[in-house]
Every structure is written in C-alpha cells, then in structure tokens.
Amino acid sequence: MVSDTPTRDAWVLGPEGLAALMEALVDAGYRVVGPTVRDGAIVLDDITSAKELPHGWTTEQEAATYRLERRGDEQVFGWAVGPHSWKKELFPSRVRLFRSAGAASAGAPTIEEDPPPAKPLALFGARSCDLHAIAVQDRVFLGGPYVERDYAQRRRDAFVVAVNCGVPGGTCFCVSMGTGPRSEGGYDLALTEVLEGGRRYLVEVGSERGRELLEALPVQPATDEDVSASLRVTDEAARRMGRELDTVGLPELLARNREHPRFEDVAERCLTCGNCVLACPTCFCSSVEEVNDLTDGSAERWRVWDTCFSIDHSYIHGGSIRRSAHSRYRQWLTHKFGTWFDQFGTSGCVGCGRCITWCPVGIDVTEELAAIRASDGEVERANA
Amino acid sequence: MAPLPYRVRSRSQETADTWTLELDPLGEPVIPRAGQFDMLYAFGVGEVPISTSGAHEGDGRLTHTIRAVGPVTRALCAADEDAVVGVRGPFGNEWPLAGAVGGDLLVVAGGIGLAPLRPAIRHALAHRGDFGTVSVLLGARTPADLLFVGEVEGWRSRLDAEVDVTVDAAAVGWHGRVGLVTTLIPGAPVDPATATALVCGPEIMMEFVVGALLERGLPIERIWLSMERNMRCGVGHCGHCQLGPKLICRDGPVFRADEMMQLLEVREL
Amino acid sequence: MQTLDELIASSPVFAGMPAEYLTLVAGCAQNAGFEEGALLFREGDVADTFYLVRRGRVAFELHTPDRGGLVIETADSGDVVGWSWLFPPFRAHFDARAVEEVRAIAFDGACLRGKCEEDPRLGYELMQRFAQVMIDRLQHTRFRLLDVYGGVGVS
Numbered sequence: 001m002v003s004d005t006p007t008r009d010a011w012v013l014g015p016e017g018l019a020a021l022m023e024a025l026v027d028a029g030y031r032v033v034g035p036t037v038r039d040g041a042i043v044l045d046d047i048t049s050a051k052e053l054p055h056g057w058t059t060e061q062e063a064a065t066y067r068l069e070r071r072g073d074e075q076v077f078g079w080a081v082g083p084h085s086w087k088k089e090l091f092p093s094r095v096r097l098f099r100s101a102g103a104a105s106a107g108a109p110t111i112e113e114d115p116p117p118a119k120p121l122a123l124f125g126a127r128s129c130d131l132h133a134i135a136v137q138d139r140v141f142l143g144g145p146y147v148e149r150d151y152a153q154r155r156r157d158a159f160v161v162a163v164n165c166g167v168p169g170g171t172c173f174c175v176s177m178g179t180g181p182r183s184e185g186g187y188d189l190a191l192t193e194v195l196e197g198g199r200r201y202l203v204e205v206g207s208e209r210g211r212e213l214l215e216a217l218p219v220q221p222a223t224d225e226d227v228s229a230s231l232r233v234t235d236e237a238a239r240r241m242g243r244e245l246d247t248v249g250l251p252e253l254l255a256r257n258r259e260h261p262r263f264e265d266v267a268e269r270c271l272t273c274g275n276c277v278l279a280c281p282t283c284f285c286s287s288v289e290e291v292n293d294l295t296d297g298s299a300e301r302w303r304v305w306d307t308c309f310s311i312d313h314s315y316i317h318g319g320s321i322r323r324s325a326h327s328r329y330r331q332w333l334t335h336k337f338g339t340w341f342d343q344f345g346t347s348g349c350v351g352c353g354r355c356i357t358w359c360p361v362g363i364d365v366t367e368e369l370a371a372i373r374a375s376d377g378e379v380e381r382a383n384a
Numbered sequence: 385m386a387p388l389p390y391r392v393r394s395r396s397q398e399t400a401d402t403w404t405l406e407l408d409p410l411g412e413p414v415i416p417r418a419g420q421f422d423m424l425y426a427f428g429v430g431e432v433p434i435s436t437s438g439a440h441e442g443d444g445r446l447t448h449t450i451r452a453v454g455p456v457t458r459a460l461c462a463a464d465e466d467a468v469v470g471v472r473g474p475f476g477n478e479w480p481l482a483g484a485v486g487g488d489l490l491v492v493a494g495g496i497g498l499a500p501l502r503p504a505i506r507h508a509l510a511h512r513g514d515f516g517t518v519s520v521l522l523g524a525r526t527p528a529d530l531l532f533v534g535e536v537e538g539w540r541s542r543l544d545a546e547v548d549v550t551v552d553a554a555a556v557g558w559h560g561r562v563g564l565v566t567t568l569i570p571g572a573p574v575d576p577a578t579a580t581a582l583v584c585g586p587e588i589m590m591e592f593v594v595g596a597l598l599e600r601g602l603p604i605e606r607i608w609l610s611m612e613r614n615m616r617c618g619v620g621h622c623g624h625c626q627l628g629p630k631l632i633c634r635d636g637p638v639f640r641a642d643e644m645m646q647l648l649e650v651r652e653l
Numbered sequence: 654m655q656t657l658d659e660l661i662a663s664s665p666v667f668a669g670m671p672a673e674y675l676t677l678v679a680g681c682a683q684n685a686g687f688e689e690g691a692l693l694f695r696e697g698d699v700a701d702t703f704y705l706v707r708r709g710r711v712a713f714e715l716h717t718p719d720r721g722g723l724v725i726e727t728a729d730s731g732d733v734v735g736w737s738w739l740f741p742p743f744r745a746h747f748d749a750r751a752v753e754e755v756r757a758i759a760f761d762g763a764c765l766r767g768k769c770e771e772d773p774r775l776g777y778e779l780m781q782r783f784a785q786v787m788i789d790r791l792q793h794t795r796f797r798l799l800d801v802y803g804g805v806g807v808s
Contacts, residue, residue, distance in 0.1 A: 098386050100427055100470075108389040108410040109427060109468055144634065146385065146619035255629075258650045285623035287616050292428040299428035306622070313624060316614050317453040318803070327652035335626065342629030343620075453803075495802035525802035552797045556714055556722030559752040563726055564793045586801035 011219035012226050013201040019050035024216045025122045030159055033089055034124030040068050044084040061169040063362030077193045080169025081352050085281030086130055089121055090154050093305045101298045120157035128180030129352040133281035139344045140284050162187035166233040170242035171353030179350045182234040192230035202230035243366045254338035259379050262371050267326035269361050274307035276355035282348050308332050387425040387470025388412050392463045398531050403461040404449045413444025416474030418503035419638045423618045425470030426459035433615045435500035449499035475618045476637045479504040479582055487578030488516040492593050494523040494565055494585020498531045500610050501584050519546040519572045523565025526551050527558050546573050566596040576601035584610040591648055594641050607641035628653055657682055664705050666733050666782050674775050677768055685759035687751035698745045701763040703735030709755035714748040736783045738762025
C-alpha cells in the first residue's frame with residue numbers, strides 16, 4: 001500500500017512481492033514475457049506466475065560458453081542475459097505484413113494489414129543493456145521518415161519492468177558501452193534485487209503507468225538504507241565486468257581501417273553462421289517472403305529475420321557484393337561499432353556480451369577491436 | 385507500408401530483355417521525381433526497386449523501364465495490359481537539377497543507366513533556358529541494346545542538344561562509334577568550369593567515368609552518381625542497401641561523387 | 654589551312670615530340686583520302702603504312718566464319734590507325750575500313766623504321782608514344798571483356 005510520499009520515488013517489495021507484481025500484470029490484461037529456465041538456458045518466454053522465474057539459478061558465461069548452474073541461494077535474477085533478447089517480442093522473427101486477395105487481372109486486389117496483437121506485452125525483467133538495445137531499435141524503426149508499423153504497434157503499449165543487474169556475466173561489458181548495469185530510464189518500473197539485510201526488491205517508478213500498477217502492490221516506502229544497498233548491488237556489478245572495450249574514436253578507427261589484416265584473420269575463424277546476429281539484441285536486418293495460394297490467387301508478404309552474414313544479403317543482379325567471410329564479418333563489426341553512428345546516431349552495441357558467449361568458435365568483439373586499435377593503420381600489402 | 389494498386393496501361397519492349405511499363409493508379413497516386421525510385425510489386429512473386437524513367441507532372445502515371453534479370457523483374461516485364469501491380473514509393477533522393485541551373489549539363493549513361501537519367505534529360509530539354517550546353521553521352525553493349533532509340537534520335541536532331549553514342553562491339557554495318565563511353569568525355573562540348581555531370585550505369589563504368597571527368601577538369605563536387613544495392617524495404621529498415629555508412633534507399637540513390645569514391649575503392653564493401 | 658607538319662605536331666600521339674623528330678616523321682608522311690566503305694588495309698596485309706585520322710571515322714573489323722564481321726573499335730579525328738608497322742612480323746591484325754569519307758595522314762612505316770635504325774632516340778620516342786596508344790586500347794579492351802552491361806549480344 002502506498003502511504004507517505006518518500007524522499008525518492010522508491011519503494012520496497014518483499015520476496016513475495018514478485019508474485020503480486022506478476023498477478024497485477026496478468027490481471028491488467030498483459031501478456032507477460034519473462035525469464036525462465038528451459039532447454040539448459042535462461043530464456044524469455046510467456047510466464048504467468050512468479051514461480052516460473054529462475055529462482056536460484058546462475059550462468060557461467062565465457063567466449064563460446066554458456067553453462068546453467070545452481071546457486072547456493074534463492075536469488076531470482078542472479079544471472080546475466082541469456083540467448084534471447086526482447087527483439088523476439090518487439091521485432092519477431094516472422095511477421096505477416098499483409099494479405100492480398102483477388103490479385104487477378106480484373107479489379108484491384110484488396111490488401112489487408114494485420115491488426116496489433118490482442119494483448120499488450122509486459123517485458124518482465126529487462127536488463128539495462130537490453131533497454132538500451134530497445135532504444136537503439138526504436139531509433140531504427142521509429143526514428144526515421146518511415147515508421148515500422150508492426151514494431152510501433154507492439155512497442156507502444158508494452159509495459160517494461162526493468163531489473164538492475166547484481167550478477168554480471170563473463171562476457172558483459174555494459175560499463176564500457178555506457179549502458180548499465182543500472183537503468184536510467186526507459187522503464188515503467190525498475191527492480192533491484194537486494195540480498196543485504198534480507199532479500200527484497202527496491203522498486204523505482206519510471207512512468208505514470210508504472211505508478212498506477214504500483215498502487216496495487218504490497219510496497220513499503222524505501223528507506224535511505226534500502227536505496228544505498230541497491231546502489232551497492234549495481235556498483236559491485238559494475239566492478240565485475242567480464243570484458244572491457246575502449247570506445248574512444250571507435251567509428252573513425254573502423255572507417256580508416258577497412259582493409260586491416262585483422263579481418264582476414266577473423267575470417268579464418270568465422271563460420272559466418274550468424275549466431276551472433278541471432279543473439280544480438282540490436283541486429284535488425286530483415287527480408288521478405290512472398291507466400292502464395294495457387295488455388296485462389298491470394299498472397300501474403302511476411303517479414304523475416306535476415307543476417308548480413310548470408311551471401312544473399314548483398315546480392316544484386318549477377319552476384320553478391322560481399323562474397324568472402326572477410327567482407328561479411330567486416331560488414332557486421334564495422335556496422336555495429338562504426339557506421340551505425342552515421343546511420344542512426346548511436347552505437348549499435350550495448351555491451352551485452354551475447355555475441356561472445358554464443359559464437360561457436362568464441363570470436364570476441366572486444367578482442368578484435370582492441371587488435372585493430374593496437375595496429376591502427378596496418379594494411380596487407382604484397383611487398384610490405 | 386502496404387503497396388498501392390496500379391494498373392498496367394501499356395507495356396513496350398525496348399531491347400531483348402528490357403521493357404517499359406506505364407502504370408496508372410487505381411487508388412492513391414505515387415509521384416516520383418527524376419532520380420527517385422519506387423518498389424514495384426508483382427503480386428505473389430516479390431518486390432524490386434526500380435527508378436522512375438519518366439517523371440510525370442503529377443497525374444500519378446508512372447513510367448518504369450525494367451530489365452528482366454530475375455523472377456520478379458521477369459514477372460513485371462510479362463505483365464499484360466490491365467494487370468495489377470503494387471507500388472510503394474517514391475523513395476530516395478533526386479538528381480540535383482536545381483543546383484545545375486546556369487551551367488552546362490553533361491549526362492553520361494551506360495546501358496540501363498539511361499533509364500533513371502531520362503527524366504533528368506527530359507526536364508533539362510523542357511527547361512532549356514535553365515542550362516548551357518546539354519550533352520548526352522551514351523554507352524551500350526551493342527546497338528541492339530540501346531534504349532529509347534527513337535527518343536534519343538529526337539534529342540540528337542534538336543539543334544540545342546548534343547548526343548554522342550558508343551557501343552562495346554557491333555556487327556559490320558554499324559557506322560557509329562565502337563569503344564568505351566569514357567572515350568566520349570574528352571570531346572564532350574561542355575565547359576568544365578560550369579558543367580554538372582550526372583552519371584548512371586554499372587558501378588565499375590561509373591568509376592572510370594568519374595576518373596575521365598576529373599581528368600577533363602570537372603570538380604568532383606559537380607559529379608553525381610546513381611547507386612544501386614540490394615533492397616528489401618526501400619525505407620531504411622531492412623539493412624540490405626548499406627554501402628559503408630550510407631543507406632542507398634535513404635541517403636541516395638543519387639550521391640555526389642566525392643561521397644562515393646572512397647567507398648567504391650574498398651573491395652566487397 | 655594547316656600544313657602537314659602543323660597537323661602532325663598538334664595530334665595527340667605526336668604532341669610534345671622534339672621539333673627535329675617531327676620533321677623526320679613529317680618527311681615520311683603524305684595526305685590520304687578514303688571513300689565511304691573503302692579499306693585502309695586488310696587483316697594480314699604487310700603493315701608498312703599507318704594513319705592519323707584527320708576527319709571521318711575508321712572501323713576496326715574482325716571477321717569470324719560463324720558471326721560474320723564484327724566492329725571491335727572505331728577511330729575518329731586525332732586517333733592513330735595501325736601499330737603493326739613497328740613490330741615484326743609487320744602484318745595488320747584486323748581490317749580497317751572507312752565507314753564514312755575519311756581524310757587522313759598516311760605514314761610510310763618502312764621509311765620510318767629505317768630512320769629509327771639510324772637514330773635509336775627517334776625509335777624510343779615512337780615506341781613510347783605507340784606503346785601508350787596500345788596500352789590505352791588494351792585497357793579499354795580488357796574493360797569491355799568484363800561485359801559490364803550484360804545484354805543481348807552482337808547479332
């Protein structure tokens with residue numbers, strides 16, 4: 001129950017409070033998607049009760065390594081992000097753009113676009129890096145002269161419950177990218193799991209909608225000690241980053257090193273499998289598929305995920321521009337850390353570390369970028 | 385963004401593999417300007433970006449010249465009169481004709497590259513007093529591959545336009561030039577001090593043409609290219625049309641040569 | 654009305670040549686004219702004459718049994734026609750035909766070769782200039798091999 005007005009808009013939920021929060025979201029008509037254990041990983045899936053959250057689990061992450069392990073305690077969020085990101089909900093891998101009927105010669109075919117999903121989405125447990133990733137995709141899909149209709153629909157009504165990180169992963173580098181571990185905005189409510197002094201959740205309000213939902217919850221006003229304890233959680237997380245990256249002048253560095261021999265080096269390891277693209281929360285390339293019904297002449301257009309690692313990605317009549325693994329890896333890396341700035345005004349990377357964890361051969365973007373920086377200007381020459 | 389329905393008003397064959405479609409709107413019109421492109425949709429087959437090859441005065445009629453090189457373009461080129469196609473657009477930017485006013489205009493077109501340039505040439509000839517000398521240089525593979533032959537002959541027979549044509553090879557009996565289109569540049573009757581060059585054709589041809597134009601003394605800031613890359617959406621969302629920092633659909637397809645040349649020098653970019 | 658010497662000196666291929674060599678070269682030159690359709694030389698002919706086109710257009714033709722005659726290059730005002738006079742076996746590699754009335758300057762290649770033997774420096778000057786012509790033609794031809802336009806094909 002919300003009673004006094006506290007000095008900061010922060011409240012505390014007890015350990016049973018998560019269940020109340022979950023119920024409140026379900027009762028308010030949201031489709032709740034949150035972390036849960038499945039298939040040996042902590043994935044994002046539909047959940048309806050707090051029991052489905054990953055109580056007492058953690059993950060061991062390194063390059064090409066992800067291991068789910070039991071914790072010694074009951075921390076619910078004591079792990080770093082898994083293979084899924086929120087793009088699977090806001091920018092699903094397959095979306096129908098429209099249906100057309102009666103496309104025969106006589107008369108105009110009707111084109112029908114799909115309505116928004118019936119239930120608005122509640123993102124339960126979004127980490128700061130992932131909130132930044134959503135903001136990055138917002139700029140791509142909503143920030144230009146054309147708005148991506150489907151993304152806008154899903155995004156508009158989505159309720160965001162952020163979780164500030166206490167347990168970073170071996171491949172995390174949000175601190176280097178300025179994207180965490182604590183969320184500064186972009187949420188309706190933000191939780192910090194505090195263990196010191198008994199497991200409880202600091203709840204910060206980020207919007208009117210968040211405040212309204214809070215009123216249904218069994219919260220107490222947060223004391224200064226609650227707030228300090230929560231800050232210690234994220235400060236500690238910030239000190240234990242698994243990776244770091246020097247981002248000073250990075251876009252310029254990449255622009256002047258397009259022919260750096262390191263790309264050839266990576267190409268010998270890179271399988272162009274695109275796992276990094278799948279796991280990355282900001283990668284947004286898509287393609288379209290036309291699906292026909294031969295019997296009634298109706299057709300559908302679907303938007304599907306695509307990857308710049310595919311040879312087809314750069315196909316123009318006659319052939320593909322980026323044929324070699326070298327050129328495709330370079331495209332991905334230099335777009336993510338360099339030309340994304342030219343195109344959308346921000347970095348494309350949020351330091352979540354997924355690409356490092358999920359690369360089957362363990363290619364580490366922080367290592368590759370550091371190597372290019374260390375030999376800035378080096379060019380492969382036949383007679384060098 | 386859903387395609388708008390358009391009806392095929394006419395279809396004419398230009399060369400063995402190229403057709404020009406004229407389309408009329410069944411609903412809302414799409415009005416591209418010279419240099420811009422539309423996404424043309426063959427229902428159930430797919431969509432491709434095609435430059436406008438005949439910008440009209442706003443009645444919504446579209447003219448697109450299409451080379452049949454894949455399933456979608458083949459379907460479009462086979463569309464009968466009254467068939468319905470989908471159109472999204474107009475996308476991209478325009479040829480900088482306003483900026484070229486007051487000087488000579490040099491248009492260099494290679495192969496199908498003449499199609500996106502035709503609206504610019506027509507505009508210049510329709511506003512003849514805005515420009516100095518108007519010189520059109522055309523290159524094609526063989527005489528049979530020359531586009532818009534009748535219209536080009538019309539330009540040539542005007543007293544106030546210069547047209548020069550060359551082909552890569554020809555059968556004996558061709559009395560025109562045989563050789564690279566770059567060989568036409570030294571003799572083009574324009575003043576490098578005032579001329580703006582508009583160039584369109586295969587990428588490597590454009591690179592050589594830029595070199596020849598620079599040798600002729602045109603400043604790189606007055607040379608413009610129309611670029612092409614794989615496109616799925618046309619609106620800056622699908623990520624396919626990137627060329628380094630540029631999105632061809634949003635920042636182009638028309639680019640000033642200095643923005644492009646450094647990027648074109650990097651292989652497989 | 655320009656003299657032969659002036660015409661030769663102002664042509665791209667001989668531009669900048671030292672005056673005494675220009676005189677030597679001009680000494681081996683005379684005016685020539687061809688009607689539309691006339692052959693300047695035929696493939697296989699002894700290549701003792703080369704031409705500098707003053708006016709009109711010359712087509713370089715190759716004949717193949719199955720596809721008939723193909724025009725592989727044309728030369729216009731200021732262009733050189735023929736370089737086989739410089740290199741053994743001194744035979745023309747293609748037909749050169751006037752596709753319209755042509756006015757040209759004809760050079761006696763055999764005479765010039767003799768002068769080059771006497772003064773190798775003249776030989777070097779001519780080699781450099783004709784090598785440049787060949788390099789340009791080769792680069793252009795290589796570029797056309799890329800077949801960048803695609804399309805129907807010569808028919």
